[in-house]
Amino acid sequence: MNTLKDRCAIVGVGETKYTRDSGRTELSMAVEAAKNAIADAGLTTADIDGMVRFTADSTSHSELAAGLGIPWLRYYSELGPLGGAACGLVAQAALAVSHGMANNVLVFRSVNGRSGQRYGSGVVxxxxxxxxxxxxxxxxLLVPGQSSALRIRRHMHEFGTTVRQLGAVCVTFRKHACMNPRAIMHGRPITLEDYETSKMFFDPLRIFDCALEADGACAFVVSSAEAAADMKQPPVLISNATQCMPAEQGRSERGWDDSGGARMAPELFGGAGITPQDIDVIGFYDHFSPVIITKLEDYGFCPRGEGGPFVEEGRIEAGAELPVNTSGGHLSEAYMQGMNQIIEVVRQLRHRSYAQVEDAEFGLVDSGDGSGALVLRR
Amino acid sequence: MTTANFPLPIPNLDNQVFWDNCREHRLVLRRCNDCQESFHPPKPTCPLCSSENLEWVASEGKGKVYTYTITRQPVNPAFRERLPWGIVDVELTEGVHMISNLVDLDPEQIEIGMDVEVVFERVSEEITLPKFRAV
Known part of the structure; x- marks a missing residue:
C-alpha cells in the first residue's frame, strides 16, 4: 500500500545557470539553487527544517545550512549511488514530511561535472x-558508456534496433533543448546526418549519445500537500515515489537485458492509482541515449523490442503523444544526475514549460537503472 | 603486457582460488551444490539461492560472444596506445557470462554469436587474465 500518495508536494524549484565552466565552488552554486527554490515556493530560508542530498555531493548538509543561515535542521539524510539518488531523495523527503520529522525539506545537488572531475573519464x-x-x-571496461554500449548492442541483435533510432533520441532531445534557453545546447540544433557523422566513442555510441557533462546546481522543496495548497505555486503532488536497489548484476554476470523499470512499474503506477496510459510527460534518466528506448519498453509504454520504432516515429517529441525530456534532458540540457528532469516535470505540471504538454496532469520521472522513480501529478 | 595500464585485479579471499587457477591456465567457476547453478564472478554465497554450499568446478572454457563494444576515443589515458579497443561479454557453455577481450583478432571482426575459447595472458607475476580467441 502506498501511504505516501498525494500527501506531499514539490512546492518550489531552483537552479543555477548550467555551464561548462562555472568558475565557482559547488557550495556557492548549491546556495544559489537552494535560495531560488525557496523563493520560488514563497518561503524563506527560516522555513527549511530538513535537508537531503546526494552522497556524491561535495557540499555537506551543515555547510549548506550555514550557507543559507539556517541554524538547525530537524531532519537530514543522504543517498547514493550517484545516478540512483534523485527520486529516492524525494521519497525520503516525503517520508520525513508525512511523518512530522520536518515541514519543508530541501533536496539539492551541486556539481562541477565538466570543469571538475568528469564522470566520463573513468577516474571516478x-x-x-x-x-x-x-x-x-x-x-x-572502465566507464559507464561502455556498459551502455554492450547492452544496446545486444538489444540491436535481438530486436533489430538501429543506430538511426538512437540518433532519433539525440535529435529529439536537442530539438527540446533548442526550445529551452537554460539548456547548454540551446541554439545548437542537430540533424540525423550530424549525428551519423559525429565522433564515435563507445561503438555503437557516439558523442551525442552521451550525457552532457556540466557545471551547475539544482534544488527543490518538499512540503505537505496541505501546506502546499496555500503556497505561491500550483502544488505538484507526489503520487508515488520509489527507492529501489537491484542486486548487483549485468557486467560479467547475467542480466544485460534486465533493467529496473519493469520491476518497479506495477508498484509505481499501481500505488499512484494510474496506468502508464495516464502519463502525459516523462523525465527519464538519460545518461546515454539507449536507455530511452529500453525504458519505454520497461515501463510498459510499448512492447519489448519496439522502443526503437517508437522513438523513430517521433512519438516522444514535444507536441506528440508522449513527450520525453522536454528540457533537453541529460543529453542536451545538462547532466545534473536526474535533478533537472524532476524540475522540468514540475514545470510541465505547473503548465510553465518552454515545451509545454497541453493539459499535462501526470508526469513520470526516474533515476539511474531501477533505483527509483516518481509519479507526480498536478 | 597489453593491459599494464588498466587496473589489475586485487584478489580477495572470495576469488583467490580463481586467480590461482588462471595462473595455472585453468578456468574455474563457482558452482552451487544446492541449486546446481554456476556463477561468476566468484562470491561467498550463491547469488541465486544464497547457499554457502559451493564448489569450484573446471569450465570447458568455450562459449559465444553475447555482446561487445569497441572503444574508439581515449576517454582515459589507459586507452591512448590501444585504440580501437574491443570488449566482449562471453556467454560460456555453462551459462555464465564473463567480460573479456578477444586476442589475435581485429576488433572490427568481432560479431555476436562468434564461437570463442579461453586463452590465458600473463600480466604480472601474480595475475594471469583469462581472455578468449575466435575458433
Whole structure:
C-alpha cells in the first residue's frame, strides 16, 4: 500500500545557470539553487527544517545550512549511488514530511561535472580492481558508456534496433533543448546526418549519445500537500515515489537485458492509482541515449523490442503523444544526475514549460537503472 | 603486457582460488551444490539461492560472444596506445557470462554469436587474465 500518495508536494524549484565552466565552488552554486527554490515556493530560508542530498555531493548538509543561515535542521539524510539518488531523495523527503520529522525539506545537488572531475573519464571509481570490478576493469571496461554500449548492442541483435533510432533520441532531445534557453545546447540544433557523422566513442555510441557533462546546481522543496495548497505555486503532488536497489548484476554476470523499470512499474503506477496510459510527460534518466528506448519498453509504454520504432516515429517529441525530456534532458540540457528532469516535470505540471504538454496532469520521472522513480501529478 | 595500464585485479579471499587457477591456465567457476547453478564472478554465497554450499568446478572454457563494444576515443589515458579497443561479454557453455577481450583478432571482426575459447595472458607475476580467441 502506498501511504505516501498525494500527501506531499514539490512546492518550489531552483537552479543555477548550467555551464561548462562555472568558475565557482559547488557550495556557492548549491546556495544559489537552494535560495531560488525557496523563493520560488514563497518561503524563506527560516522555513527549511530538513535537508537531503546526494552522497556524491561535495557540499555537506551543515555547510549548506550555514550557507543559507539556517541554524538547525530537524531532519537530514543522504543517498547514493550517484545516478540512483534523485527520486529516492524525494521519497525520503516525503517520508520525513508525512511523518512530522520536518515541514519543508530541501533536496539539492551541486556539481562541477565538466570543469571538475568528469564522470566520463573513468577516474571516478570506488573499487578499482577490487571485488566485482576485478573482473571488468582489467579488460578496459572502465566507464559507464561502455556498459551502455554492450547492452544496446545486444538489444540491436535481438530486436533489430538501429543506430538511426538512437540518433532519433539525440535529435529529439536537442530539438527540446533548442526550445529551452537554460539548456547548454540551446541554439545548437542537430540533424540525423550530424549525428551519423559525429565522433564515435563507445561503438555503437557516439558523442551525442552521451550525457552532457556540466557545471551547475539544482534544488527543490518538499512540503505537505496541505501546506502546499496555500503556497505561491500550483502544488505538484507526489503520487508515488520509489527507492529501489537491484542486486548487483549485468557486467560479467547475467542480466544485460534486465533493467529496473519493469520491476518497479506495477508498484509505481499501481500505488499512484494510474496506468502508464495516464502519463502525459516523462523525465527519464538519460545518461546515454539507449536507455530511452529500453525504458519505454520497461515501463510498459510499448512492447519489448519496439522502443526503437517508437522513438523513430517521433512519438516522444514535444507536441506528440508522449513527450520525453522536454528540457533537453541529460543529453542536451545538462547532466545534473536526474535533478533537472524532476524540475522540468514540475514545470510541465505547473503548465510553465518552454515545451509545454497541453493539459499535462501526470508526469513520470526516474533515476539511474531501477533505483527509483516518481509519479507526480498536478 | 597489453593491459599494464588498466587496473589489475586485487584478489580477495572470495576469488583467490580463481586467480590461482588462471595462473595455472585453468578456468574455474563457482558452482552451487544446492541449486546446481554456476556463477561468476566468484562470491561467498550463491547469488541465486544464497547457499554457502559451493564448489569450484573446471569450465570447458568455450562459449559465444553475447555482446561487445569497441572503444574508439581515449576517454582515459589507459586507452591512448590501444585504440580501437574491443570488449566482449562471453556467454560460456555453462551459462555464465564473463567480460573479456578477444586476442589475435581485429576488433572490427568481432560479431555476436562468434564461437570463442579461453586463452590465458600473463600480466604480472601474480595475475594471469583469462581472455578468449575466435575458433
Amino acid at each position: 571509481t570506488t573499487r578499482r580492481g577490487q571485488k566485482g570490478s576485478a573482473f571488468t576493469e582489467p579488460y578496459g
